[in-house]
Amino acid sequence: MNMAETMGLEDSETISLHQRILSDIREKILSGAWAPGHRIPFEHELTAEYRCSRMTVNKALSQLAKAGLIERRRRSGSFVRRPQSQAAVLELHDIRIEVEALGLPYRYERLERLKRRSNAEDRALLGSSGAGSVVWLEGLHFAGERPFALEQRLINLSAVLEAGDEEFLEIAAGPWLIGRVPWSEAEHRIRAMAADEAIADALDIDPGAPCLVVERRTWSAEHPVTHVRFVYPAESHTLVARFTPSQG
Amino acid sequence: MNMAETMGLEDSETISLHQRILSDIREKILSGAWAPGHRIPFEHELTAEYRCSRMTVNKALSQLAKAGLIERRRRSGSFVRRPQSQAAVLELHDIRIEVEALGLPYRYERLERLKRRSNAEDRALLGSSGAGSVVWLEGLHFAGERPFALEQRLINLSAVLEAGDEEFLEIAAGPWLIGRVPWSEAEHRIRAMAADEAIADALDIDPGAPCLVVERRTWSAEHPVTHVRFVYPAESHTLVARFTPSQG
DNA sequence: ATGGCGATTATGTATATACATATTAACTCG
DNA sequence: CGAGTTAATATGTATATACATAATCGCCAT
CATH class of the missing domain: 1.10.10.10 (Winged helix-like DNA-binding domain superfamily/Winged helix DNA-binding domain)
Structure with missing residues (x-):
């Protein structure tokens, strides 16, 4: 037309x-x-x-x-609508919405932020070939008083330059990015893991306790944008996805 | 109208x-x-x-x-079209294919089989309202010599009558069902869990070790067909799902 | 035969229009 | 003043129509 x-x-x-x-x-x-x-x-x-x-x-x-x-x-x-179904869990993964859907107050707290040139490990995580600068973020999502999920994130600055100036002190990078970078593709990896010392400490659970790990890589028009890892204490979280061949 | x-x-x-x-x-x-x-x-x-x-x-x-x-x-x-939508969303659950993709010999072994009238718990798992008979199956998927996944399954006999005559001794119920019942809807629940005694024993891992649990309910034309739970030792398995923003 | 070209055909997208239906706002009357 | 009725409004679904677009069929000239 x-x-x-x-x-x-x-x-x-x-x-x-x-x-x-x-x-x-x-x-x-x-x-x-x-x-x-x-x-x-x-x-x-x-x-x-x-x-x-x-x-x-x-x-x-x-x-x-x-x-x-x-x-x-x-x-x-x-x-x-307040998202609640499969779309929320696997497509967006906005933890604020998940937490609020439980009726609990949500809060995000940044633990760490680094800006550096990407090393080999960063590039492997991002699925990127070229070098460049990245931002490394670690933060905690709270549901009420309790930690709900630990977030570890890499942002590719050559894809999202403005992220270099953002502190992400109380705003998680996820929602921030969604408004700026239209993602064209995403890949999720989901697995179970035993909490190591650092994770157990952050999430306030016992070392060795089972955790659900959701990792997501996002591309925008062939360019890697971000790699994020969410670690949930096992008891706090279940992913639900529902499919129908057609959507009658 | x-x-x-x-x-x-x-x-x-x-x-x-x-x-x-x-x-x-x-x-x-x-x-x-x-x-x-x-x-x-x-x-x-x-x-x-x-x-x-x-x-x-x-x-x-x-x-x-x-x-x-x-x-x-x-x-x-x-x-x-040739059905393919499921694979696109969460490509899992022909475990034989997963195992063979790792270059390991695959084997299935049935542990238990019961035929009984459904109880309340069965109906809750199936997402069914009415009573009826079910088959309960437990089996192990092997990759080489090691257990790869534990499968616990309920089949609703009022949806798949022939399943009552099948022993499932060396054939997993999944592939068997796929050929017989066109599914119209499926719901996955994914979570992490610590292995209890029975699971640890079956999978040959330590009690308390983290496991990935994938549960799936399937419907065919509004009728519940089967509920299956796969338990994977954490180190053996990662689910991968790749998305592109749909319809838009 | 054969390669190109125009006609045909089925789908893709948009328009203006019409009426049904659910819900809320406004109004009327005892 | 409150209950019941009515009018207004946004969405729900369907119609007939129009033209665009892609793919194929068949014809014709070479």
């Missing part, structure tokens, strides 16, 4: 309009710009904003609703 | 027409009536069959395509 360039689409690719609306809104939600509970614009407002028919807007919103990102209420509008 | 009753819909519920088309076709595919490669009717044929507009048919087919059940080719039509 020749709608795309009239809208001033920056991507040169030809994306259908309803796809564009869909990803715009998803981006706003995933980045946190529209928090859970936020009422997204009415169909007729989006119709005006994108200069298209209501059907097109409706198609996009219906998809978001089916994907569980928003909830639609007649006469009231469409609202960002 | 008053379309539903004009069509002679057997369900008393009011289902939208495109939902009905969608589930009709999905059923045909999952049941095997339309095998992979089969060309499903053209939009204009379905338009005639369901007496509706092409947009409505198109909406249903587009959803099926996005869900990966069918593939649409311009000028040629829409074709049933």
Whole structure:
């Protein structure tokens, strides 16, 4: 459709309009710009904003609703949902949302931050070939008073330059990155591990206690962005993923 | 819509027409009536069959395509795809393939088999409401000489009657079931756990050692089919899942 | 035969329109 | 003033229509 360039689409690719609306809104939600509970614009407002028919807007919103990102209420509008299903756990992995879904107050605390040139191990973790600078972060996610997860993260500064100026003292890097770098691909590794001294100390559990480890590598347009490792005490966490061949 | 009753819909519920088309076709595919490669009717044929507009048919087919059940080719039509969606999301659970990929000889050994009427716990595991008979299986997957994974499985006999006559002495139930029951939905739970006495004994590891536990429930057309729990010694196993942001 | 080209065909996406339905806000009446 | 009714509103689903696009078929000229 020749709608795309009239809208001033920056991507040169030809994306259908309803796809564009869909990803715009998803981006706003995933980045946190529209928090859970936020009422997204009415169909007729989006119709005006994108200069298209209501059907097109409706198609996009219906998809978001089916994907569980928003909830639609007649006469009231469409609202960002608190994610809780598979999407939350494996696609985003926003720990704040997980913790708040449990009804517990969430807090993030940075333990360590280093900026350095990448070494061989960093490059292996990132799945990167070239050298460059990285930021190394370690932090704790709390659910109430108790540590909920330990986070160890590498950020590739050649992919996200601004991360070099960010302290990440009370903001976890995950949500921060999501708003800045649209990820195109991610790979998860999930395994069990016995807590070593350092992990046991950080998470306030016994050394040797079983932990669930979720590692994630993210790429944006072929460039490695970040590698993150979440360590959960076994009793605190279960990942749930639900699949359906079709989404009736 | 008053379309539903004009069509002679057997369900008393009011289902939208495109939902009905969608589930009709999905059923045909999952049941095997339309095998992979089969060309499903053209939009204009379905338009005639369901007496509706092409947009409505198109909406249903587009959803099926996005869900990966069918593939649409311009000028040629829409074709049933070879099932592959599951592997894309969490590629696990043909343990034989996993083991052989490591270059180790694979062997399965049944430890226990019981046939009984389901109790409350069974029904909870299966996610089933009604009573009925089940088969309980326990078995070990070996990689070379060492135990690779412990499998504990419940099979709902009212969904898979033939399973009652099968011994599963050297064939794991997973591959056996896959050939017989087209699954329509699956839910995975993944967590870490310390090995108890029984598990440690079976897997030949120390009690208290960390294990990765993968539980899977499977449904076929709303009916619970099986619940299976795989327990892996932590050092032997990592799950890998790779995602690309879907539908957008 | 055969390579290219135009016609045909099925899908892809968008439009304007219509009416149904659920829910809330406003209003009316005892 | 409160309960019940009515009107307004946002979404839900369907229609007919239009044109774009990709792939294929068949014809024709070489």
